[in-house]
Amino acid sequence: MNGLLAAYLGHRVEAARAVDGDFAAELCARMSAFTLAGGKGLRSVLAWWGWLAGGGTAAGPVAGSALRACSAVEVLQSFALAHDDVMDAAPLRRGSPSFHAVYTRQHRERGLRGDARRYGESLAILVGDLAMVWADDLLHESLADLPTGAAAHAVWRDMRTEVIAGQFLDLGAQADGDRSEDRAVRIDQLKTATYTVERPLHMGAVMAGADEATVTALRAYGTDVGVAFQLRNDLMDAYGAPDHTGKRTGEDLREGKNTLLLACGVRRAEEAGDRSAQRALARVGRSSAPEDAEEAARVLDRVGAREEVSRRCRLLAERGLGRIRRLDLHPAVSEGLRRFAETAART
Template identity: 50%
Template sequence: MLRASSDPAPADTGPPADDDLVVRRVREHLADHLAARARAAGAVAPPFAATVVDWLVRFTVDGGKRTRPLFAWWGWRAAGGAAHGPAATAALRAASALELIQSCALVHDDVMDGSALRRGRPAAHAAFAAEHRAGAWSGDARRYGEALAVLVGDLALVWADDLLDEALDALDAALGEPSARVRVREPWRAMRTEMVAGQFLDLAAQARGEEAESAALRVAVLKTAAYSVERPLHFGAALAGADPARVEALRGYGRDIGTAFQLRDDLLGVYGDPARTGKPVGDDLREGKRTLLLAAGLRRARERGDAAALDTLRSAVGDRGLTAADLAAVRVVLDGLGARDAVEAHVDRLVRRGVRRLGAVRIDAAARDALARLAHRAAERDQ
């Protein structure tokens, strides 16, 4: 049940000492903010609130791992930000705005990729299209679903700015200086631009049939590493007024660990368990995504002159009718070429290098331990 807008924001009851507690508090901040926004939207247009707003609220509050707010929180702590008190509460509320950016990105990404599932449930565009068909409404159900999904994503982006703005007012008041708003402007602006640029590069690589490993890595760095880890860390550190050396070390860690996260996701897209990932295995291939795993396999097949392997891989990319048997054949080829092992080894190297970067500067010990723990999750093969 979402809190009414007149209810107080989540109370500060001590420092978020572990990731689970941070995640719970982020959910509370999101529920508090979205309850107020939903009530305002209902006063403007009840059908809009009952459809677009309701979907966004449920999707944002009830789902997600809160990865970006987690990294922002530990960036704040790494830079010397308070572990508890009004400033800490405001900083975590500001970090919660990143989760609305994620809602925008996921909903729009599903439209662009034509993905039917998200978090184990119908994606926004698919759910709205199904509602259209069930009601036998006029017009094209697919276009209706996609149009409403675009609105959901747009609304998430707008409300992310609203939440951040409110949180920064509280943080500046707690710190007694109007500086957090100025400091956080750069990472907030850069993160959103990089997110869109990464999505463009992903789409362009698919359209152009890009096969270079360097291109796949560039997409991974911009679409995931910068947006999911590097900039959230930068965001949290900027809130706390981090010095340039600590910002540089945290961003370097973020690029390495964020890239490792994306490469792990690419591996799960071919080898994962849908019950754990919440999306069908093989969808990256069906959608024509040019991952490092695929690029490594294609390069190795070319170097070996293995025409059969090349044909198996190239024919699978963008094949919407790819079957379980087809996917199994792709796995056999990638394994035989050593592509999977090569990407696994790269993930391990990135994680080790990222953790080493944390030793380059003095940061809060609790934050160092938390960031090392989050980094090693990137190497877990079934996550």
């Protein structure tokens, strides 16, 4: 799959050179390299598993079109990450400087005019815009060869809208200081579960012409395991090592994101009447000091929120596996979905 994507992106970068050489080098080639270095290609793999689970063939021209369509999700991911890092003011992504950090540094090093930070963020937004456009192009070109193209595009359309809605709710929760557990879970469902797991599986299955029972089971698995996957990410953000997560520890706490981890901690501190814990957690979102984020992480562990979220990860992963137990899946797909659920539960 990565070879197909590399060929497509290489072609688009070469075509961009005819538009403008600097544009091709500074934006297109950089976005292409970032996308291809994205790791395991989780979303495209899940989409491919959805294709196989829905009865799609593993080889041949039709399978090739399906593979290309699945790989479009990886380009869409570059759009989401480029914009997300700007909104979160995140200096790192995958262990390296984020797009806006790179462009901001270049502005300063070259002695360019204007505000360096605004320049960096503006170019990062353009990178994200470009990724969205190329992802759409790749999907449409791939689906043109499939009789199920219209149905698959409908899933793609919903997925794009949902991830932006999730980001909208996330920003709103940061701004108004909401600490609702229900809202935190809803954000997890839209920003991660649907976009990372449910919709890729759904799109792949629909491309293959899967029956309704298969689609329903895969989507239910995707919702449960996708939320578990995000909860695990929340725990890793608060307690993981930067060399493993690829970003600074405690970013969500510094930004004041309403994660389920934080919402559970606030509830448990209130239930226990733990005033010191309440004061520490009340500073989340109001202080960007690393020591306050570190203290909040310790408090969340002490009041039992860390263990509660870990337990919820395990329960969601187990329930998700139960959703697909009755499906007659290809052994490789069954094993892959099982291992992914186990990873989501491993906190």
